[in-house]
Amino acid sequence: MFEPFTLKDIAKALGLSTSTVSRALRDTHEISPETKKLVLDYAQKINYRPNPIALSLKERRSKSIGVSLSEVANQYFAQVVNGIESIAYDRGYHVIITQTHEFYEREKINIQHLASRSVDGLLVSLSAETTDTSYLQNLHQRGLPMVFFDRVTDQINTHQLIANNVKGAFEATEYLIKQGCKRIAHLTSSDHLSISVERLNGYKQALAKHNLPFNEAYIKYCAHGGMFQEETDIAIRELMNLREKPDGIFVASDRLSIGALVVFKDLKIKVPQEMVITGFCNSDVLDLMCPTLTSVRQPAFEMGQLATDMLLNLIESKYPVHDFEKKILDTSLSIRNS
Amino acid sequence: MFEPFTLKDIAKALGLSTSTVSRALRDTHEISPETKKLVLDYAQKINYRPNPIALSLKERRSKSIGVSLSEVANQYFAQVVNGIESIAYDRGYHVIITQTHEFYEREKINIQHLASRSVDGLLVSLSAETTDTSYLQNLHQRGLPMVFFDRVTDQINTHQLIANNVKGAFEATEYLIKQGCKRIAHLTSSDHLSISVERLNGYKQALAKHNLPFNEAYIKYCAHGGMFQEETDIAIRELMNLREKPDGIFVASDRLSIGALVVFKDLKIKVPQEMVITGFCNSDVLDLMCPTLTSVRQPAFEMGQLATDMLLNLIESKYPVHDFEKKILDTSLSIRNS
């Protein structure tokens, strides 16, 4: 059985009281130099570490933050996590990552556990399934600081951090138009996600600007964001069965972009000759793929950093914060002509 | 300030003692049905959750396990994590993931913190930099259960779970030989990692079987496993500057495999015409790449599951375990002829 050393162990060994030991370790002025040295040396020797669980219980904070995201296998999120950790560690916080795999139930369980586990705050990117955020509202009302990133909700009044999805989608779509595409489809995640709404918006704006008609039949939603390849498969086959087949497609996410490439390969549809693709995608191996796609890249690492900074400021704020901001970061278009 | 509800809140609201409430919630037989219902209803209403921190402190275990790995952006590890979570959640444990990014110092800090944070056990895959495992030995001696996977060490007597690296490397190398390669290079991670040693071994065995000479100049180590692309870049350029350039290369890991493809692309070296590549790689987009490589796939998800199963059995074992096993899982060769 693993039994870390405690203050009591030190106190007993040295014939002191636990409070003296505690003070010696935290270098209070009211402890004599000799006692201090005695305690510190011994603590050093047995490699004493204070029990953070006990500390958490006492101080009612854990110096840790919880993160809820879809899945770390997604490059975008992996990069965000690196950004989060880089800031959190610098400021003395630990990071607990949980994955929803796009399921509402998983998300709810994870977040409830994080909250009761006394994380000091939450970084949340909603799952594709999530429509009901009442359990989050509950936690937020009761004072748990949280910052939303990427997939956000307006139902909770707090900081939000997103990429400029409208502009990114606009540019991606306009790129297709400039490539000569006339019938542009849009493959996206579940329709209630903020990113889906915004990206659809940018798509529509680009069509409008260039006087192309908007056609509902060209919009395909994947309820789980392509977590199951079947979703992507069906969506694209339906598109390709239309009488007026699309000649270009704007894809709304990392997973869907990769999934789409797989399907087109299966269907032996030539990219970009028969179908030009652009997509939101932070994969760092797009340059190695062929066919490949022109991608909208989000500043994922910076998003992780900024979101964490915002959250830690909330957590450490002396006064209740009422002034929340919605920060929007620019995307960049990486043009790839396979 | 976020203040979750406590037993005391319920007790006060209902005019009961905390112990009665506690017992009611855990459904002890000695509580009257009426009281039980009263308490349960109220707890339900305010959405009460027991404070796991307090529970941990009391029971001296946290029902959580810690994981230390290189980085989740690596597909292999992302898949392992999914395996770990699938088992851990089923058995009521939570998972805390930490990334080393191949740095020894980061690993040590992470693991020390996990230990003092009262995780009940540890799943460890060593960083490329790690040679000194004394801090782990320390924790292990003091009774912290741990299981090593992938990058293991024999300095600590506990369960180990690895892929059949020797056989995988053998097959990968033999594949190159069968493709007609005569001068086969080997690009690998830092030389003290268990996986490096084993994969080098398989490589040598394949050469020997086919009567090809072993040439030290063809072996290139990357101290940080290609975390910095520069490592990979230099290694390959050195290989290509040899008088007798290699005509095939066996790469030892996910990150290095991708990195190598990038370098060959930069150098405009035709794959597979001028250079055939095989590599350990669990990326799921290899099929979309061209040029691509024949890959040795590890059963990552199963490795995560098995390692977790082994760890939880250690943790929950009534008696001290002295009988440790080294489990070896088969790899599979995915042949891709770009």
Next chain:
DNA sequence: GTGAAAGCGCTAACAT
């Protein structure tokens, strides 16, 4: 300068 004791949220042994 040091010790005793209370309290953070919870459970369990011990009353009643």
Next chain:
DNA sequence: ATGTTAGCGCTTTCAC
């Protein structure tokens, strides 16, 4: 059937 109390490891008054 319910209440009281001690204790998990730690910090922090309050005494001396």
